[in-house]
Amino acid sequence: MKGIKQLNGSEIMAFNYWMTLKRVLAMGIPWDVVDKMSEETIVLLVAFEEALETREQEDYAANKFL
Secondary structure, three states: OOOOOOOOHHHHHHHHHHHHHHHHHHOOOOHHHHOOOOHHHHHHHHHHHHHHHHHHHHHHHHHOOO
């Protein structure tokens, strides 16, 4: 796209890190707990949250026309 800077690999990784951190904190998990979590645990939490959101959207869509 014209006029939009292309991000390099390290910028993309930093962006993903901060967005993931923001999402975990938005789940209500305190910073001191998040700070002690492994990367694998954080990924699992985000995946679980995304799965729940998808399920809720699918349930809503299925019941929307009832």
